[in-house]
Amino acid sequence: MMVMDGVYLGSPAYALGSRKQHVRESAEAGLLRSAASDLEAAGFRWHHVCGPDESAYDLARQAVAEIAGNGGLRDIDAIVYATCLPEPQQHPVRDVKMLMDFPASRLQAEFGLRDAIVVGLHQQACTGMLGALRVAKALLVSEPSWRRILCVTADRFPDGAWYEQAYNVISDGAAACVVGREPDVCRLLTVHHITNGGLGRAGDDETVGTYFAYTHRIVRETADRIGATPPELEWIVPQNTHEQAWRILARLLAVDHGRVWHPSLPDVGHVISADVMVNLAALLASGQAQPGDRIALAMAGFGLNWQCAALEVTR
């Protein structure tokens, strides 16, 4: 498998729902299905929920505004926007163009990205952000004149929904980054994806039950794509899930558990497709990742989908 060369990832940014709640508070409010004590035993403490007037688009705009504030939105040729939940509709729809108020187009207009085209991804669930990286890389390969692609993910749970999926506490949130040809903080080596549509309607227990075999496989195959074995990866940055899950996976993969980086678990929980970027930003900010270190970003989502991106720290 040829490794992608000359494609870089930078400017990771994120935004979270404005209300920060403890899981006990949310359990009392009927927002969770499991007992708060069980979720705390799994490592969850806090999560972030949107206010009544806060939308997924608001969170996306906030994350992208951070990139814009650092001058990162220059030369954007495309926006790849990943979501997994439809925007809630307030009223019955007579004119279906109401359903085509696309957030990527709104972002393009709002940030004046006049040269950017838009691409939407909405069937990869919690792995969508990694799917956006993959599509961005493919666009850079197929469009030699393009320079930089803005990748965005944003989701917000509808009012009244449980903020718990497959035993994970959920936060509303968004993340964004830029994939481009110019050297940046990480080189994007590869993105690998497995879908099992046979489990498309899987319940929580099947989702958890199949998590280990598939996550083991996706990380192993991703490492293989870059000519490495899992223990040779310096870091694994997963989505936030039950803290024992990665203790188990680290053993299966023969990876040092101390190299599995998900420090935001107690503070934000699982941010749908965004927590992998929350954790990546934390790793890069920690100064612990050294140039040459290889990082696997691993995510699982409904569909069922599993994706893993391999990065190499450049500076």
Add this chain to the structure above:
Amino acid sequence: MTTLITGADGYLGRRIATALLGSDDLVLGVRAADNAELNRKRAALAHLSHLGHQVVPVDLRDDDPFAYVDPGRITRIVHAAALIRFDLERADAEQVNVTGTARVREFAERCDRLDRLMFLSTLYAAGRRRGDIRESRLGDVGFVNHYEWSKWAAEELLLDSDLPVTILRLPTVIAEDATGAIGQFNVFHHTLRLFHRGLLTLVPGDPATPLSLATAEFTADAAVAMLAANPGIYHACAGPVALGEVIETAFTVFEADPDFQRRMLPRPVSCDRAAFLDLADAASRLRGGALQPVLPSLLPFAEQLYLPKTFRADRLRAAWPGYREHDSLAVVAAAARALVVALADRRADSDAAVSRGASSERAASGSQTAEKGRAHAAAR
């Protein structure tokens, strides 16, 4: 010969009783809380009692469990009664499997004409040993669960006596016979069911760990054959199969099942002991998690899958004229096929129940509509 069988209505006790039907006068000991239960059990064993064989209450928890058996008649005892669960509490295991066996021994010592006392034990009386396990008396090296310990302790009680004792250590029974028909679901079937449903994708144990799996037919035949052999210790097992081979064989069967194919489930990954304990710990706290009903029996057994051992059966083979070794992997495949059929039947039953529920809901809703119609008419 007059043979007393304890646990005669149990899975293997019943089979052994049937096998001895033509040659022995049988006294069939069954546990019954009261006369009603005793009568139910007599009815279940009617094919034996109608031939003149006696069905008597024998509860090993009683001080005198053999009050209804004349010791002067008994020439052989097959002690099959036991609590057989890997998640037994120590007190329960001790009360029935150890103290109960002590009561069998006391009774046997009163049987003047006794020719043989056969105790059905388990291969896992070997406890935490690894490597070759011979057909000989075992020391205490520690045990994975109280069930194993209780069987070992019961063996010791009998081997310390002067009675003509045969210890038959049994394998894991996974099917009735070569057809794979499942007579009794146990941890083997429950674990395969989790794999089939995609609820578990980790396999505890080293894939190379040998397993001793057998049919009830083979096991009962071994018991009958060893009743005729000299007293001693025997392992009722055929050639071992590796855990990894068992999983591969079961998945080859599953993957031919259209329902399984549609879900495209992955083959499971082997994990070390610590990882499996972590999984069990996490699963035990998941709200209504699907592993929870199986974990109590799987966990105490899974530990053995990290303690590879091979049970030698040289004495059994030498003492069993016409010994036939079955193909253990063929039995695994047949049992996996039977399990797939059982799961499909269960799904069909469940679908039918849902469909019946929907019909009666429609009917109820129809009658409600009629009620409303009548109410409106009355109002008019």
